[in-house]
Every structure is written in structure tokens, then in C-alpha cells.
Amino acid sequence: MAKHGGNVLATRATREYYDAVIAAEPRAVFHETARCITLEQTPAPAGKGTVAVVCAGTSDLPIAEEAAVTSRLMGNTTELIADVGVAGIHRLFAQRNSLQSARVLIVCAGMEGALPTVVGGLVNAPVLAVPTSVGYGASFGGLAALLGMLNTCSPNVCTVNIDNGFGAACIATLINRL
């Protein structure tokens, strides 16, 4: 793939997989938390504004980082805002300026999946919600978060598949290039 000259992105990569890649292509970069390998050869067209990637904490960080790595590779100025869960809403409020200055937002959340709805109420931009499989018991592998996001009462939220940080970044890129 590297020979065709474009940018390359592999998601859900392990360090073992990266070791094999780096042998063949030394310019490849490993993003450990995001579990992504990237090779940037041609800068992507620059997005017009900032993409904010938001999540509640360390558990959701791999998916949020996957979205952020993808977003950056696709040419977007990308700001990652972690540790802003709905159970401690003052931390979210402290980030209000960052959130409101984004052109499009990607919000990742597991468990009850309420963060996109709360963020959606604070901004006037499109919010792409990513349910994560973080949780246990009645989270049913991310189903609870997914249903929460689909039933959002914020009218500016739409949803992608569970753990699909990559897909959210693709849509954010399309929107940010408009």
C-alpha cells in the first residue's frame, strides 16, 4: 500500500503487528493507545476548522485516540479533550470554550453513553457520537451506550457503530472540508 504514494492507516494494530510493518517500511508510526499504525506520505487537504474529540476518561481513550489519529492524518486540526465525564459535570463546563470553538465534535462514551447528549446541548455544531464497548454487566458490550446515543434528546447528535472511532473521523473530515 505504501508504494502507491498515499497515506496509510491501519486500525486495531498490536505492537507485534507494528514490528512486522516497521521492518518493511521504517517511516511507519505506531500510536500505542490508539492501536493505529500510520504512514503519512502526502498531506491530506486541510480541514477548515477544528475537530474536537471528547471522552470521559482512560477507558474510552483508545477509541478517542483512534478517532484523533485518523482525524489528524486526514488533515484536520484536532483537539483531544479527555476526562470530562457526565458524573462530574464541572470538568466538562471548564472545557466549554474549547467545545464551542470546534467546527465538528466526535464524542466517545461507554457505560451509559450520556456524554454526547450533554455536549450536544452545549454546542451548536454537529456531534458524532461513538459508543464504546467499555463497561460490564448490563452494558452488553456497548449496547447500553449505543441505545443511549440513539435516543438522545439533543437534536444535533448522530451515531456510528460501537468502537468505530475511525468512521466518526471520516465523517468529521467530510464535514470539516465543507
Place this chain on the structure above:
Amino acid sequence: MAKHGGNVLATRATREYYDAVIAAEPRAVFHETARCITLEQTPAPAGKGTVAVVCAGTSDLPIAEEAAVTSRLMGNTTELIADVGVAGIHRLFAQRNSLQSARVLIVCAGMEGALPTVVGGLVNAPVLAVPTSVGYGASFGGLAALLGMLNTCSPNVCTVNIDNGFGAACIATLINRL
């Protein structure tokens, strides 16, 4: 039941049902939004603090009112705080003092069911979450709200059955009498 001298509470009552009751027992009171009929003959033991009943808006009001009517009949000073949804979080913040002065809270929500989690993060008291069947599509009759509440990241939230405002008020009463 009225003849035994205690208080009587009938939930999910229609006006037709009330018309039949009032003929037999003229002291009975109909609570239209709550769909409850009450007959208070003996004041219940007074709770020690305030029970706050919280919901997002008009759709969840019947269940919130059912909880409030039950709570009052059981001897609790009860404050109903409606119209404080998670998508407009400033309205919730404006009620922070009321929320934080309650000894126990009942929080009713349909759709994504995130309100108990957000309220739980603002107070240091037990929160009884009541999922409501309000919603459509992927709410699946209140299942989405129920799962959201069970997966809460606020450690002071526990949950009762869908639309069970009565049950939440019973537990709140036991707690408020401690």
C-alpha cells in the same frame, strides 16, 4: 379499603375509575397528571428531610407526579423539579441548591435516561432512578433508559422498574425516615 382507617393509594387510575370511587368515598382525591387516587385518613410519620422528585419535562411528568403524590402521602416534604433535561444543562444548574438540599432524590427520565447520572454527580445523597417508557424507536419501551441508568458512572444511583414511580417513593420514604 377506606374502612380500615389507613391511607389509600390507587395508581394508574383513569377519570372513569375515579368517578366510580368518588361515588362511594367522597373524600377521595384525584391527581390527574399522576393518574392517582388518594385518600388520606391518618397522617403518615413525617420524613426527616426533603424528597426531591426530578424530571426533564412534560412527557415524564406523569411518572414524576406519581412518585411525588406517593411521597407526600407517605409523610415526606416533597419538592417536584420538572423541566431540567440533560440537553440544556444550565436549567439543571439553576436548581443546584434545591437538589443539594434534598435528603434523597427520585430522578425520572425516558429516552437516553442520563438525568440520574448527571444529578448523581451534583449531590451527595442517594439517587433513586426511575426509567420511563417515554420515547420511540430504539427506546424499546424504556429499555434504553433502563440500561443507561444501570450503567451509570455515578456511584450513588440505584434503579427501579420502568415507570415505577410508586416503588421509588416507597424506598425514598424508608430512607427519609432513618
Place this chain on the structure above:
Amino acid sequence: MAKHGGNVLATRATREYYDAVIAAEPRAVFHETARCITLEQTPAPAGKGTVAVVCAGTSDLPIAEEAAVTSRLMGNTTELIADVGVAGIHRLFAQRNSLQSARVLIVCAGMEGALPTVVGGLVNAPVLAVPTSVGYGASFGGLAALLGMLNTCSPNVCTVNIDNGFGAACIATLINRL
């Protein structure tokens, strides 16, 4: 609501409901297929491009029309493309130009819910997928269509709740104003 001077939109309205509204506010307009009542008093800010609303046929038309009526009221040039199902893909191809000239697309589908994926592969714009509750048997009230859309292999598709044409139009408007 009309007295505040803004635009008013009521979704899922019946003709009986409209008859009551028209008595109070003669300028209100009823959109029968969309089951919406609108009152336009102040033109909304114009969107920059066209919003395409796409569906497969007459069964999905009420939701598609709800999206189209909402989109127009919110200031978007809106094109409705009906009768382009995945089982007769040549009809969809005949509309390729219209699809590719839209700035953002809303695609409504029931049953197997495959239309947003196929449309997503034909365009380079964001696609907002709306599952509808059209179907029977194993459609389980739109669940099959919803799962199909969440599992799309087109990376430019995101999804809203079942039958939520209104929500899709809100997001399309935010995107089209960028």
C-alpha cells in the same frame, strides 16, 4: 408559540390536530404525508448547498417527507428523491447526478436498511441514515434497518433513531450552514 414570532414545526400531527390549530392560527400549513404542521414567520438562514432526501418508495415517504419539510423550514434548498430502492439499483443510478450534487444527504429506509450504504458509496458527502419502522416479521419495528445502518461498510454514513426524520434534518441543517 406563534406569538413569539419564530417558525413553528409540529411533527406526527393528525388532520384532527391540524383542524384545531388552523382555528387559532390560520397561517398554519398542513403537510399530510409528512404528518407535519408548519408556520413560517421568519425565513431561516439559507443553507449553502442542497440537502437531498432519499427513500425507496411509498412506505418510507412519511419519514422522508418529515425530513424534507423540516429541512425546508430550516432554510435549506431540499430535493426529495423517492422510489430508488436497492433491489432495483438502475433507478438509483439514474439519479446519480442529483445525489452527487447534494452537499449533505438524508437517506431513509426500512426493511433491510441498505439504501444509505449504497448511496454512501456513490457520493463523497456526509450521509445521515434514518431507519424507518416500515417492515414486518423480523424487522422488529425498525431494528433490522437500524442494525444494518450501524454496520454500514460506507465510511461516510452515521445514523439517527428509528423514524427520526426531524433529527436528521436538524443535523443536515447544521452541516449545510458551515
Place this chain on the structure above:
Amino acid sequence: MAKHGGNVLATRATREYYDAVIAAEPRAVFHETARCITLEQTPAPAGKGTVAVVCAGTSDLPIAEEAAVTSRLMGNTTELIADVGVAGIHRLFAQRNSLQSARVLIVCAGMEGALPTVVGGLVNAPVLAVPTSVGYGASFGGLAALLGMLNTCSPNVCTVNIDNGFGAACIATLINRL
């Protein structure tokens, strides 16, 4: 965390994890059945009464112990009553005094999840029900027990997430401090 001077609790810890912790902080204590590590530096405020933690047998014991360890660390006099399943109800009756003298109860159960309902009928205190993932076949990872508890006919029972002994102890603590 130990350096901040407060108490520390880690749930779902393995012995391997404990071996790493003990090297850095020799005062840490490992609770093997509960799979918890605790470090008590500052006594928590004492609860006013007893928290009873109840379960049916050895399978549910890890979750019951997690609740008990948490409850004790949070300052509650805590009594663990194990081996009192619903299929041998005389064993439960033999514990009636202990159950009735508790100020708040945590009842853990897997399989059909009926224990909180039966206990709830014997006491006049709040019962916090914890479904466990113990079971096989149609228990579906604790779903059967969870649904059983949500549908309880005892009005003093509310429910937390599957296997969430920690959360139940947090709520019990709030109640016991009232």
C-alpha cells in the same frame, strides 16, 4: 494514590496485581475472595447502624465480599450473611433477627435473582439488590437475575448493575450515614 492520604480501594484485582502493589505500598491488604486491595489511612465517618450483606452461597460470595469490604472501608459496621438461598428458605428464616436489625441491606444473587424480593418481604429497611453473573444457559450473564430484581414485588428493593457490589456499598454508606 496512597500519597494523598485518603483510603484506597481497587476492585477486581488479581494476586499478580497485588504483588505489584505490595512492593510499592506494604500496608496494602489483599482480600482474596473479594478480589479487592484496600489501604486504610484515615478512618471513614462511622455509619449509624449495621449494613447487612446477604447472599445465597459460594458462587455469589466474591461479589458479596466486594460489597462487604467496600462497606467496611467506608466506615460501616458490616455483617455478611452467606448461604441463605431461596430454595431452602428455613436457613433464611434462621437469620431473621440479623436481617431485621440491619439499617440497610445489600442482597446479592445470581441465577433467578429472587433473594432480594424474599428478604425485602422480611424487613422494613431499604434493600439494595445486586444481580450477579453466576449461572449458565438462560441466565445470559446475569440478565435473568437483573430482570427478576427489577420486577420485584417487594416495594423496598432497588437494583444496581450486574456484579456491582462496590456501587451497592457506596449507596448503603450514604443511607447509613443519614
Place this chain on the structure above:
Amino acid sequence: MAKHGGNVLATRATREYYDAVIAAEPRAVFHETARCITLEQTPAPAGKGTVAVVCAGTSDLPIAEEAAVTSRLMGNTTELIADVGVAGIHRLFAQRNSLQSARVLIVCAGMEGALPTVVGGLVNAPVLAVPTSVGYGASFGGLAALLGMLNTCSPNVCTVNIDNGFGAACIATLINRL
């Protein structure tokens, strides 16, 4: 059917249906609570012991009566024990002698469906569990009760379909004739 000389049983019959039947066959009997019509022409072979039909209260009574009417028509001495729910276990204990003298038991329960398990622990006879569709919210039409019964920890309990009082009586008859 009456002309063939055997006994006839119609379940889930309305009074309207009975009015039509009685016109054609005046010996037919209507069992209102059970919603059954019976015509006994030939006494069925007598069962050897008593079939006990047990339920918690008025909501489950139609299904319990359907089982009892069927059981009697099939030749069994049948004892109906109603109002013995798990949340008030002393009422159940008061019936211990009746329960323990039955040769086979049919136990009907809705909501959390725990009654067959508790009864199963009190007797040494086969228990046929009948989940009923009584309940609301997370009872999901009897699913919660069904799962509770399948996950019973009493080894003498087996289960039939939701609301299938007729089927339970058929199996009880086969067992009671042994």
C-alpha cells in the same frame, strides 16, 4: 365436538363466545376467571393424588384458574392456593401442609417469577412452573418470569410457555395418573 361424546375444553373464551356455545349446547359451563368453557360428558380417569395449583394473587388468577379447571376436567382432585406471594413468605408458610400433601404442583407467577423456586424448596414433589405475562416495564410480557423459572436453584422445577396453564395441567395429569 360435543357429539363425539368426550369432554370438551375451550380456553381463552370470552362471554360472547360462551353465549354462542350455550345456544348450541346448553350443558356447557363457563368459568369466567379462567376464561374457559367446559363440557364434561365422560368422567376422566381419576388421578391418584391431589394437584395443587398455586399463585400469588389476583393478577395471576386467570392462568391459575385455567390450570385448575383443566386439571379437574382431566380427573384430578385439585386444590387452588392463591395469594401466597414471595414478598410475604409467612402466608406461603401457613400453607405448608397443603403444599406438602400434593402429589404434583402447578405454580403460576408473573413479575419476578420466584414463587416456583420457593415452593420447590418446601416440597419433595415435581413442580410445574407457569410464567404469566403479568407485570409491566422490564417484565417484557412474561420474559422476566420465564427466565427466573428456567434459572431456578430448586432441582424439582420445570417450566412451560408463558400463560400456558392448560399445558401445565396436561403434564400434571400424566404424572398424577402414574
Place this chain on the structure above:
Amino acid sequence: MAKHGGNVLATRATREYYDAVIAAEPRAVFHETARCITLEQTPAPAGKGTVAVVCAGTSDLPIAEEAAVTSRLMGNTTELIADVGVAGIHRLFAQRNSLQSARVLIVCAGMEGALPTVVGGLVNAPVLAVPTSVGYGASFGGLAALLGMLNTCSPNVCTVNIDNGFGAACIATLINRL
């Protein structure tokens, strides 16, 4: 347990587990297919007739053997009839005499779970249906077989939990002792 003088049965045992048991109690017997360890010290009361254990083939054999081993230890003459699936119904017919001479039948089946219904139509005795988790894809761990058995159109069939051969044998024993 062996010291109390009764019979001992351990289900779902591995060979490794058996090796540990045999060291402490040399009379213990390992049933490899059934994955059971038994120790018979006191003959159980003899059942009055034969218990037939029926299954379709090698995949269901472990559960069928668990039922057969349990049934024999509990004092029943037990006949195992394997390899009689519903897709080759002539093999089932060839066993009609054996089936019809049983006093009670245990029928195990995975996949579509139709065998208990077909057997139930051939005999006039109680049929205890055991769904097994054998299958793949839409069998959902035995759920398809379980639902098939609960919806049986044979009125002499009742059902236990998925893979619960032990429980079926307990009930069969109670019936066979009548």
C-alpha cells in the same frame, strides 16, 4: 462429602479434577462423556419404571450422558437412546417401542430443538425437554432450542434450563418414584 455416607455426584468435571478426587477417594468413578464423577455408597430408592434419555447424536451426548448418569445414581433403570434426530425420522420410529415403554422421558436437543415435540407426539408419558448449547450462528448458545421447546405443540412437554441434564434427571426421579 464422601464421609457422610450418601451418594456423591459432581457434574461438569474434567479429568484433571477427577485425578485430584481419585487420590482422596479411590472408589470415585469418572464418566468421561458425561463429565461427571460419582461415588455410590448407598443404593438410592428404586424408581418404578424406566427413564428413557433420548438425543440426536454425538454433539448432544455429553448432556444426555449427564442426565443418564444422574438418573442411574438416583435409582432409576435408565435407557439411553442416542442418534435419533428429527431430520431422519425413520431412526426415531425404529425406537418407538423403547420410547413408549418408558415411564418418563428426558429428551435433549440443540440446534432447532424439535426432538422433544416429536417424541412427545409418540408417547403418552411426561417428557422433560433439555435444550443444549450445541449449534452455531443463530442458535445463540441454545436460545433457539430453548424457545423451540417452550413453544412445543405437544402438551406433555416441559422444559429445564439450557444444558441442565442434571435437573431433568432430578425431576424424572421424583416422577418415577410416584
Place this chain on the structure above:
Amino acid sequence: MAKHGGNVLATRATREYYDAVIAAEPRAVFHETARCITLEQTPAPAGKGTVAVVCAGTSDLPIAEEAAVTSRLMGNTTELIADVGVAGIHRLFAQRNSLQSARVLIVCAGMEGALPTVVGGLVNAPVLAVPTSVGYGASFGGLAALLGMLNTCSPNVCTVNIDNGFGAACIATLINRL
């Protein structure tokens, strides 16, 4: 539609609907059990063999008749074999010759949905399975029958949507014309 000269088929039609059709097109025929209206103007190409439509009894007859009416209108010699359920397998055996002489079979069943599997074991032709929504309780609107058919152990069975007699007949026609 009639004016285009082809054949017309309307499924799920009521008598009221037919009364409206007959006024406009007197040649239209109403099939009451099948709930279909047909207008045959041009004979369809004849199928090469017989299509057998099989079902268990009166409850499944509307769907079986829908399949049979469709099959005949599409040019197939069609034989309807009703009343051959799996709980009375001798009735099915009595039809073995008819079943085995069919070129393709449509088998409709509700409840446990086992009939297609049993028929599939008796013939060497393709079997199209149609789950019906007939049943109650744990049939969940035909889901139990659907899962049973998908998990069939007969390798010549494939499945269509719940109650889709029309679709099964379309596929049978394509096969019978080969």
C-alpha cells in the same frame, strides 16, 4: 394495474378492500383465507413440476394459502397439504408420497417451527421454510419459529421472513421453472 394486461396480486387484503376493488374491476377474485385478491389476465409460464405447500393446521393456513394462491397465479401446479404437524407425525407420514413427488416445497409453521426440518428429512428437494407469527408467550411474534428454521439440521432447508408466504412462492416459482 389491471390496464397493463399482466396478472395482479394484492396480499393482506380485507373484504372491505376487495369490495372497493370489485367495483372497479369485476374480474378480480377474493381468496378469503389467504387474504389475497388476484386478477389473472395472462397465464404465467407453467412450472415444470408440482409445488407442495405444507402446514400444520388452521392457524398457519392464511400464510400457507397466501403461498398457494401466489404459486398458482405464477403458473405452478400447486398442492396444499394442511394438518400435518410434528406432534402427530403419522399424519405427516401418510402424505409421504405427495411430499416426495413435489419438485419444490414450501413449509409454513408457527410455534416451535419444526415442520420444515422434519419434511426436509423426508424429501430430496429444496424446502422453503416460512415461519409464521402464530403462537403466544415465548413465541415472540414468530421469532421462535424463525430461529428453529435457521438452526435446522436438514441441509435442504432455507428460510424467508416471518409470514412471508408470498416471497416463498416467488422463489419456488423460479426454482420450478428451471
Place this chain on the structure above:
Amino acid sequence: MAKHGGNVLATRATREYYDAVIAAEPRAVFHETARCITLEQTPAPAGKGTVAVVCAGTSDLPIAEEAAVTSRLMGNTTELIADVGVAGIHRLFAQRNSLQSARVLIVCAGMEGALPTVVGGLVNAPVLAVPTSVGYGASFGGLAALLGMLNTCSPNVCTVNIDNGFGAACIATLINRL
């Protein structure tokens, strides 16, 4: 099995399993992608036309190859058309001639499972749809693809169990021999 002289097919075989087989029967062939071992001793009766096996890409290839290997062993001229997903519909169109010349088609797809519907709209032959367990998150092990195929709007599509390439080839063989 080889000694009986017929053809032998083992599905879901690993290389380790093959190593054991090859020692006993050196003529056995291993199909690595299909995870099948075959031994052809007697040519099967030749099918009359071509069976086309279609899938979207490398993830679905194991199931598609399982279907193709089975189809060839059963005597069918078999064409495998891979890499024709619905999100890049021009690749599918380029194969229109191959698709339309097949006598029967097997279409495998995971994720949203839309490929059989789109292929079904392009051909006038029976389409056997095979959902695969390829996907993540809300694919729920192939459930999303399965529901998509059952809800197809193409009337010439029927469905087998998830990952059941073998079964689809059996039915295709029966059809192709007609």
C-alpha cells in the same frame, strides 16, 4: 468414512486436523481459506448450470470458499466472485454478466448484509443468502446481517444460518440438478 467409497467433506478443519487426516488418507485435500478437507472418490452427478458464489471481500472469503468447495465437490460448475461489496457498486456492475449467467447464486455477506438484496435485484435466479459473523460492535455476531437478509426487498432471496456456507451449497446443488 473414506472406506465406504463416497466423497468426504469436513468443514471448519484446522491444519492440525488435516495433518492427522493426511496420515491416514493421503488423497485428502486441504482447502486452507475454506477450512475444509475433501476426498473425492466418486464424481457427483453434474449440475446443469453454474453456481455463482459471491462475496464482498477478504473477511467473508472463508465462508464463500466453504460454499464453493462444497459446491464443486457436489458436482457443480462453480464460479467464485469476490470483492464486490455494496459500498462500491460499480465493481458489482462489472460482474453483471457472470451474475446473470448463473443458474443459482450463493451470496455471502457480513456487517449490514445488503449484498444478497442488491444481487437479487440484478438477476432472475434464486439467491441463497449466507450471513457471516464478520463485523464488530452492533453486528452482534452476524445478527445484523441475518436480519438484513430476512428483511430483503428482493423477492428471490432466501436465507440460511449464520456462516452456513455448507448448507447453502447443498440447497444450490439440489436446485442446479433440477
